[in-house]
Amino acid sequence: MKIQTIFHMSSPYRDDFRIKAYTFGEGEKTLCIVGSMRGDEIQQQFVASQMVALMKKAEEENQIMPGISISIIPSVNPFSINIEKRFWALDNTDINRMFPGYDQGETTQRIAAGLFEFIKDFKFGIQLASYYLPGNFLPHVRMIHTGFEDVNDAKYFGFPYVGIREPEPFDTVLLNYNWQIWNTQAFSLYSGTTDVIDHKMAQGAIEAISRFMVKKNMLSLTIENEGVQEPIVIEGKQLIPIQAPHAGILIIEKEAGQVVKKDEVLARIVHPYEGRDVCEIKSPVSGTIFFARNKSITFQNTLLFRIINL
Amino acid sequence: MIQNVTALEMPIDEEFRIVKNHLTNGKGKRICIVTGTHGDELEGQYVCYLIAKMVNEHPEKLKGTIDIYPALNPLGIDSMQRGVPAFDLDMNRIFPGNSRGSMIEKVAHDIYTDLSGADMVIDIHASNIFLREIPQVRISEMTAETLVPYAKLMGIDFIWIHQAATVLESTLAHSLNSTGTPCLVAEMGVGGRISHSMCQHLVDGIQNLMFSMGIWDEAPDPSKIKESIVSKNGDSVAFLNAKISGVFVTEIHNDTTIKKGQSIGQIISPLTGKILDDVIAPCDGLLFTIRAYPMVYEGSLLGRIYKL
Numbered sequence: 001m002k003i004q005t006i007f008h009m010s011s012p013y014r015d016d017f018r019i020k021a022y023t024f025g026e027g028e029k030t031l032c033i034v035g036s037m038r039g040d041e042i043q044q045q046f047v048a049s050q051m052v053a054l055m056k057k058a059e060e061e062n063q064i065m066p067g068i069s070i071s072i073i074p075s076v077n078p079f080s081i082n083i084e085k086r087f088w089a090l091d092n093t094d095i096n097r098m099f100p101g102y103d104q105g106e107t108t109q110r111i112a113a114g115l116f117e118f119i120k121d122f123k124f125g126i127q128l129a130s131y132y133l134p135g136n137f138l139p140h141v142r143m144i145h146t147g148f149e150d151v152n153d154a155k156y157f158g159f160p161y162v163g164i165r166e167p168e169p170f171d172t173v174l175l176n177y178n179w180q181i182w183n184t185q186a187f188s189l190y191s192g193t194t195d196v197i198d199h200k201m202a203q204g205a206i207e208a209i210s211r212f213m214v215k216k217n218m219l220s221l222t223i224e225n226e227g228v229q230e231p232i233v234i235e236g237k238q239l240i241p242i243q244a245p246h247a248g249i250l251i252i253e254k255e256a257g258q259v260v261k262k263d264e265v266l267a268r269i270v271h272p273y274e275g276r277d278v279c280e281i282k283s284p285v286s287g288t289i290f291f292a293r294n295k296s297i298t299f300q301n302t303l304l305f306r307i308i309n310l
Numbered sequence: 311m312i313q314n315v316t317a318l319e320m321p322i323d324e325e326f327r328i329v330k331n332h333l334t335n336g337k338g339k340r341i342c343i344v345t346g347t348h349g350d351e352l353e354g355q356y357v358c359y360l361i362a363k364m365v366n367e368h369p370e371k372l373k374g375t376i377d378i379y380p381a382l383n384p385l386g387i388d389s390m391q392r393g394v395p396a397f398d399l400d401m402n403r404i405f406p407g408n409s410r411g412s413m414i415e416k417v418a419h420d421i422y423t424d425l426s427g428a429d430m431v432i433d434i435h436a437s438n439i440f441l442r443e444i445p446q447v448r449i450s451e452m453t454a455e456t457l458v459p460y461a462k463l464m465g466i467d468f469i470w471i472h473q474a475a476t477v478l479e480s481t482l483a484h485s486l487n488s489t490g491t492p493c494l495v496a497e498m499g500v501g502g503r504i505s506h507s508m509c510q511h512l513v514d515g516i517q518n519l520m521f522s523m524g525i526w527d528e529a530p531d532p533s534k535i536k537e538s539i540v541s542k543n544g545d546s547v548a549f550l551n552a553k554i555s556g557v558f559v560t561e562i563h564n565d566t567t568i569k570k571g572q573s574i575g576q577i578i579s580p581l582t583g584k585i586l587d588d589v590i591a592p593c594d595g596l597l598f599t600i601r602a603y604p605m606v607y608e609g610s611l612l613g614r615i616y617k618l
Contacts (some may be wrong), residue, residue, distance in 0.1 A: 009608045009609075010554060010555045010608065011555045011607060011609065012555050012556055012557065012607070014604070017607075062458050081445070087398070090605065090607055090610070091438075091440060091610075092393070097520065104549075104551060105549075105551065105609060106551065106609045106610065107607040107610055108607060108609075108610055109609065110608065110609040132397075132398075133397075134401065134411060148350065153387035165367055167481070168475050169478075169479035169480045170403055172476040173476075199479055201571070227469075241410060241411070243412075243413075244413075245409075247318070247319035247320050247321045247322075248319075248321055248322075259550055269616060272321060272322045272323070273322075273323065297321040297322075298320065298321060299318060299320055299321065299326065299396075299413045300318040300319035300410070300413065301318055301413040301416050302321075302413045303413070305411040
């Protein structure tokens with residue numbers, strides 16, 4: 001295991017800002033895993049740390065295939081996690097809106113550039129990503145349609161679903177998009193939660209990444225494949241959004257991953273003063289809940305669920 | 311007439327509203343004055359006030375419609391947050407919005423729909439708490455041919471024609487300009503403050519634009535309308551970024567013509583009493599941006615110079 005500081009910056013009063021990379025094996029830059037990038041990505045931090053522990057053991061037991069190297073960057077943004085702030089400590093900019101970065105630009109552009117310089121030549125890239133809305137996902141791998149993406153490789157993770165969506169203007173500054181443009185097969189892996197650790201889903205993510213490495217001949221581990229099926233590729237239009245018809249206290253009845261029937265109650269909205277049910281949220285289709293909000297209050301029109309309608 | 315642009319329920323006994331003041335004589339062209347997209351930018355508040363006051367005092371001079379939208383991000387303004395509270399989103403990165411998207415995407419959609427079709431939209435920004443700007447209009451090079459003539463009518467100090475960036479396609483201005491509604495982005499001042507003179511200067515410029523478009527029946531005093539400096543191309547601006555983290559101090563104000571080699575300020579260490587870096591101008595030019603917030607990390611923007 002080799003530990004490198006790949007980006008370093010002084011701060012006015014805090015300790016120096018450092019991005020560290022843990023590298024296993026020697027040879028072609030084959031896989032890079034990027035952990036937390038925002039200050040609330042605790043699940044992503046945990047999964048990355050567990051992958052470092054797993055790879056350290058794999059290296060000690062000679063399970064890494066010869067001629068390849070695998071790097072893990074557990075955190076791109078320790079400064080924000082340490083002060084429990086989602087975006088950059090001073091100016092609130094999002095590092096994941098700065099790629100490919102600019103080494104003569106503003107602070108977060110420089111951080112993105114420092115990271116990207118190290119990670120851009122890998123054959124495969126996995127970002128442990130989070131979503132901008134608060135909620136829980138069915139664990140899945142997501143790709144942006146750039147023309148460079150390879151859906152077949154995404155299937156090797158063994159998740160039930162692979163998501164593909166068309167790029168929006170803001171996507172052009174994301175890590176995933178730029179990785180692909182620079183010829184890295186890039187995957188965003190959503191491991192269910194963000195600011196709290198879900199051990200079961202974290203373990204699922206660790207197994208999925210390990211399965212991918214075994215399938216791509218990076219590791220010689222024995223991986224549990226029971227229950228792993230051919231994944232279903234879903235596009236954005238197959239996800240049915242369900243918004244809150246009213247505001248109030250949100251009582252979630254169904255969680256991400258549950259299968260629901262048409263007209264089944266997904267949630268209730270309770271009047272915050274009078275305690276009565278304002279409305280029930282019913283599923284407009286039969287399907288699997290892909291996303292479920294996890295906050296206990298809601299605005300009117302807030303996105304509460306996305307259901308996979310197949 | 312005060313009208314709702316959009317209204318939604320909030321969780322506990324509050325309605326989220328975006329309002330506009332619809333001032334009209336029932337015919338003619340329509341100009342929209344919008345501001346408050348970022349909750350820490352307040353210069354536009356006084357501009358809206360001055361324009362509404364002008365119409366209140368002389369309604370007979372109105373020959374069209376002026377719609378004033380003082381707060382596109384009312385929660386942000388009322389709670390001193392740049393982004394949209396509860397969503398931690400930059401309001402100016404989600405246009406044109408989506409009527410079936412999340413709550414804030416629907417709000418963006420309603421704003422965009424309400425503005426679409428206007429003869430002119432002026433989107434007023436006030437930098438942020440970190441940087442101080444001279445009055446300027448920013449125009450993407452993609453729309454320069456159409457918009458620069460309008461911007462010149464405003465007599466603003468500086469017209470910055472910048473390179474197009476894909477990420478900016480999610481701004482309100484791009485969404486409007488790309489669908490046939492001309493939109494000029496004005497930037498001036500610094501976040502969290504109001505400069506009366508700058509606001510009055512912009513109001514004079516908007517009045518001149520409205521007079522030229524036949525919306526207002528009186529031109530401002532011609533002496534108040536400057537000839538703008540128009541940037542040549544996207545490479546004509548030098549960016550000064552901090553080489554080291556520390557505290558940036560300066561005595562220089564923006565709107566200053568400076569010489570190559572001139573000191574712009576220093577990054578100092580209060581702990582050691584040492585100057586960590588003397589920030590030197592790399593070229594002759596107009597310093598149109600200067601840092602207002604002293605704490606800097608490596609890379610923090612300290613100033614921008616239009617090369618002369």
